[in-house]
Amino acid sequence: MSDNTSAIEEGAKKSGILWLTLDRPRLAWHAWHDGSIYVVTGGEEQQLPGLDALDRVHVTLRSKDNGARLVEFDAAVSVVDQAAAGDAMAALAKERLNARDSEHLAERWARECTVVRLTPER
Template sequence: MSLPLIEEGARKSSVLWISLDRPRLAWHVWHDGAVYVVTGGGEQHLPGLTEASTVRVTLRSKDNGGELVSFDARVEVVDQAREPEAVAALAKERLNAPDGAETTRRWAADSHVVRLTPIPVP
């Protein structure tokens, strides 16, 4: 699958499906060539994501809900202090955060930010 198609789909959709113990719905942000999600600490529950090395990601059309694109992605837990721009972009997309401006501090203490980098298909 082409990176431009993945990027377009990820930018147009605010949610995606990650195949873990079962397909899990997750909100995300596209930033710098990858999908970023947050899990744990009162955020979305994505069991097994931080231990996985790869996952299958599915983006669906906002218009009809049909599959737009699916791809395999490398999983990497982000050092939040080293990627403040990605964390800020993700926090900006967090709807109804209970702590507003303190969201990123709470994530640093209690959550994992995870980068899902599309794996090119040869």
């Protein structure tokens, strides 16, 4: 594992938020699972306009402690088949704080939201 890959994994695991360069820098909560970052967009969740239509996106991870930039990288973007991504969906649900319907998150996400996998480009 390269130093950059290690920094990405460590930063993504330690901080529950990141910045995505979209129409403007957008703050997003996420989950790290199996070498990729997962985010939920749409419906009642965070709005990350246009993310699901991109091939790649620029990601910035910042320190949870002091907000300092830890690492920046480009990531390949792919829309996730939620029905086939059980472990990733469970990881996302665990990271989703203060949901009004935590016991029904998966059902609501399947109806209203898009789940996107961001895979760091090596």
